[in-house]
Amino acid sequence: SQQGEEDPQALSIQEGENATMNCSYKTSINNLQWYRQNSGRGLVHLILIRSNEREKHSGRLRVTLDTSKKSSSLLITASRAADTASYFCATDGNTGGFKTIFGAGTRLFVKA
Amino acid sequence: EPEVTQTPSHQVTQMGQEVILRCVPISNHLYFYWYRQILGQKVEFLVSFYNNEISEKSEIFDDQFSVERPDGSNFTLKIRSTKLEDSAMYFCASSKTGKLNTEAFFGQGTRLTVV
Numbered sequence: 001s002q003q004g005e006e007d008p009q010a011l012s013i014q015e016g017e018n019a020t021m022n023c024s025y026k027t028s029i030n031n032l033q034w035y036r037q038n039s040g041r042g043l044v045h046l047i048l049i050r051s052n053e054r055e056k057h058s059g060r061l062r063v064t065l066d067t068s069k070k071s072s073s074l075l076i077t078a079s080r081a082a083d084t085a086s087y088f089c090a091t092d093g094n095t096g097g098f099k100t101i102f103g104a105g106t107r108l109f110v111k112a
Numbered sequence: 113e114p115e116v117t118q119t120p121s122h123q124v125t126q127m128g129q130e131v132i133l134r135c136v137p138i139s140n141h142l143y144f145y146w147y148r149q150i151l152g153q154k155v156e157f158l159v160s161f162y163n164n165e166i167s168e169k170s171e172i173f174d175d176q177f178s179v180e181r182p183d184g185s186n187f188t189l190k191i192r193s194t195k196l197e198d199s200a201m202y203f204c205a206s207s208k209t210g211k212l213n214t215e216a217f218f219g220q221g222t223r224l225t226v227v
Binding site: 042048 | 145147153154155156157160168170201203205215216217218219220221223
């Protein structure tokens, strides 16, 4: 089964608007993480939320987790052109923590 | 801020050749990982490494792949006889522990092109 499917696949917004990306997963998890990847670059860890947490904030980022629905959302408020990137959710898949399972990502484009 | 570094940033190799991708994990980290991302696709787990041995590996990590920590700082991924389908971005990562809820730090990746 696939884990960590993001939606939408692509999102285009104006600078200053909020961007919301969703992630769904299939198996139980211990934590869920969001990463950012600029085109052709490495992965940057944004935020980790544990399975017993429902919401977490970091600067302009807000992440929610609903384990009953097996879903998470990433909200970027007051977006900037520099937020243009791909965003991935990743889970541990309750496998013992040695590996991270990534989704296919949401490509966010913020127009200046 | 400490970071994971990978070299080279881009490697072009002929099909059938051996390649070694190099990584320097963060110095006090004990767990090391390799992932790959074929262009436009998901980031896929390859292998995790702890205490000088493989902890876990995926189906992708077949006999053509091997990992090594030859000294106290480097962590390498070797592909013995490259195939066209090995073309991908390869990411190294490290973490302090292998426990749940531990953040892994990723390098910038090595883009491998097999021609």
